[in-house]
Amino acid sequence: MKILSVENLSKSFGGIHANRDISFDINAGEILGIIGPNGAGKSTLFDLITGYTKADSGMIVFNDNNIFGMRPDKISNLGIGRTFQKLKPFADLTLLENVMIGSFAKESNIKNARDKALEIIDFVDLIEKRHHFARELSTGQRKRLELARAMAIEPKLLLMDEVTGGVDQKTIPGLVELILKMKAAGVTIATIEHNINIIMEISDDILALDQGQRIAYGKPAEIQKNDRVIDAYLGTVDVA
């Protein structure tokens, strides 16, 4: 069953087409991996879906709601959570307080919001750090914080922007395990990733972008053999 349907989504900044006629679906309970070289329009796509940037044209339907042009907070309240490529923790608040702010989306009682936040912090394996200020956490821990905070709004769909980017190699397996744990917990996920091995391992479907356009969309095995994807990632070799 489709949870998100995107049709012919386009966005230009001046003369530059950041996204051009992008179409894809995400099925409930699955992981959609989004790949593409730098500047392909991956993060812009997330900004368009979550309302941070208004698309020029197209259609975005989430759970039978047309969310095109809607404000980010309203989209969040409908059940789309997200993390950011450039991390945005509430630096002067503790980890627990960061996640509690997410919990308040569904829970007004302070104690209940705190208990719910504690469970999610435990889920992302940071319970020992709950009273640490966000600014004191390592990059990997802050990535987990953002995931926990997004989880706290009880999203039906979670958009993750480069969760494994910028962290050391030792941290990556834990984050991948966490993504799979979230999927097992019933969260539908769309994730932008540069690490092809990870995307092939975790994704049910993959959307490949290049220069703002969709160049491939399908199962990981198909994407792996797709010539346009290979070209975009490895470049073409001119044979004289």
Add this chain to the structure above:
Amino acid sequence: MENTLNTARLEPVWHTNRRIMLLLAALALFLVIFPLFGPNSFYLHLMIMIFMYAVMAQSWNVIAGLSGQISLGHGLFFGIGAYTSSFLFVEYGVTPWIGIFIGMFFSAVIAVLIGIPMLRLSGHYFAIATLLIGISFQLVFQRWEWVGAASGLWIPLTEESSWYALQFHDSKVPYYYVFLAFFIVSYFFVWRLSLSKIGFRLRAVRDDYQAASSLGIDVSKYKIIAYAISAMVMAPMGSLFAQYILIVDPDRMFNLEISILVLLMTVLGGIGNIWGPLIGVAILIPISEYSRIYLGGTGGAVDLIFYGLILMLICIFRPAGLISLFPKHILERKKQR
């Protein structure tokens, strides 16, 4: 790990530093019994000014410290509070006790009305807009005959001291307790606010509005809520000050200096911390009042030179304010001890 989660569930919702709470209780007790020591009227006046500016600086702390919006025209709500209660008393004989609450209501309404268009502006633009709005209110009141124009309103003297009319002619002690009560209630209110759902959401908006909106927070709505609450905290001080000096006029009540002073005091003490404004006020008000005594008149502006100097030093050496001089383990109360 499960054990840690169970332990965490058993923790109180908020850790409180017992020593700090005892210190605050001792301070509150001292403030309550202070008049019993028979201080002369200067010291009572000094304390009244400290209470008044502490609440006003706390009001500014709500908008700037909690929600991250810099207002340069916050004295506007002081003036609205002063004029509302005074006008109602002068024209209709309404007790200032009711006038105070009507002033709070008007201030909140005005904050919402000017907040809706202005809070779309961000950063410096919002600050400049609030500055101009503050000045424009002064100009309007200077020309508005209904409220006495430039001469303002003289609050008629009652024959004897009266709690109904909130006028005390024989002693400053009743004023002291009225200002003290508002000071304690305001600080308690802002403390509870900062620990409420609204307080958390405001701090989220302050720290990162994009992340806040990704968690379902309507950023504009919460900025307006902060502005209205801040206005409501400021307004009663205008009403009480009007009763204290028994005159309201545009130059005094909508004075730009009020807006700048509350900013300076909060920045000096520590913005975003509930005790920051009080620390700033406890330092700057005595400097101001003593300079008035020794140099006469308005203090020969020496107090303003002091303010400027202190502010420069704070910006260079302690951008987080004097509160940051306290040991970290006291400030960061939520850390495990």
